[in-house]
Amino acid sequence: MxxxxxxxxxxxxxxxxxxxxxxxxxxxxxxxxxxxxxxxxxxxxxxxxxxxxxxxxxxxxDEEKTKRLEAVRKAKLDRWQGKWKEEESVTQRS
The missing domain is CATH 1.10.287 (Helix Hairpins)
Structure with a gap:
């Protein structure tokens, strides 16, 4: 590609x-x-x-810059998914 x-x-x-x-x-x-x-x-x-x-x-x-930006995007997505799962588990306990 x-x-x-x-x-x-x-x-x-x-x-x-x-x-x-x-x-x-x-x-x-x-x-x-x-x-x-x-x-x-x-x-x-x-x-x-x-x-x-x-x-x-x-x-x-800018290939190195693209790699760094992709790592930041992945970290943000992981953090967002972690918060979403945490909120989901709190609502299920209630």
Missing amino acids: KKRNKFKHFVYLLLALAMLLYALPKLSLGAESGFVFGFGIAWCAFAFLVIAAHLHFILGV
Whole structure:
């Protein structure tokens, strides 16, 4: 499952790079100002954000953080289930 998920992100990364390389020559990023220049800069910024997000996932930068968060979630669930069972046993005694 993990490899397939990374493969999907790798394909999306390649598509985003191809889209950026195709669009860069067509975008007007010259010294002129105005709406066209602003659109070109914003479009490139969003494209770079997409590329960075896929690289972040592919490189596995936050795998350790994900493991720690999963441990915290499991501990909270165990604590919640313990309280629920305790309340259930108290109500059954009454």
